[in-house]
Amino acid sequence: MESQSADAWRTTHLGRLMGDALRRFDARVLELMAHDVQVPLALSNLAARAQVSAAHVHITRHLDATGTRPTELAARAGMSKQAMGDLIAQCEAWGLVTREADPYDARVRRVLFTADGLAWQQAFRGAIVQAEAEFRESVGADVATVVALGLEAYAGS
Numbered sequence: 001m002e003s004q005s006a007d008a009w010r011t012t013h014l015g016r017l018m019g020d021a022l023r024r025f026d027a028r029v030l031e032l033m034a035h036d037v038q039v040p041l042a043l044s045n046l047a048a049r050a051q052v053s054a055a056h057v058h059i060t061r062h063l064d065a066t067g068t069r070p071t072e073l074a075a076r077a078g079m080s081k082q083a084m085g086d087l088i089a090q091c092e093a094w095g096l097v098t099r100e101a102d103p104y105d106a107r108v109r110r111v112l113f114t115a116d117g118l119a120w121q122q123a124f125r126g127a128i129v130q131a132e133a134e135f136r137e138s139v140g141a142d143v144a145t146v147v148a149l150g151l152e153a154y155a156g157s
Contacts, residue, residue, distance in 0.1 A: 018151075025131055026054040032127035039123040040116040043094065058084075059091055059111070060124045067110040069102065096120055 010016070030052055033039050043052070058077035062068065068076075074084035088111055091097045096117040102108040113121055136144040 023054065025135070026057055028131045028134065029057070029124065029127040030054075032130055033120075033123050036123045036127065038119060038126070040095075040119055043096065043116060043120050055079075055083075055087055056091060057124075059087055059097065060121055063097070063111060063113060063121075065113075067100070067102075067112040069108055069110050073111060091117075 033043075033052075058079065059073065062073050062076040070084055070088055071081055073088070074081045077084060079087075088097060088099070092099065095114055097111050098114050099109045099111055102110045132144075139147070
């Protein structure tokens, strides 16, 4: 029993709690998207069959409307360039994104949303709004505000 209590820190520290909360939040967002009629059917089917993961959400979360270089996407997501390249290739095969030459440097490619990808992004935005509302309802408005302010302050420091 002594070793269990001495080891409890592993499951109760802030990093673990934030990671668990992020996984729960992302899973809820993907669940909402799987049932959103605004999401292109092929993409909602992928979400419904759990083919779209939190890793794929990185592209949705970090891709600028005007396009983003893969190296920048990888940096924003905290991933290796190779891992991001694999995600981009998969999302490209699904029709979510496309790659084209960067207008400022022809040696570089940038990633852009396709028309279906833009519909996916709009549905993602709606799912985020709903998941945040559900979070507020679950923990209360005051706690939700404190959590949001705390995370914003911590991320910005």
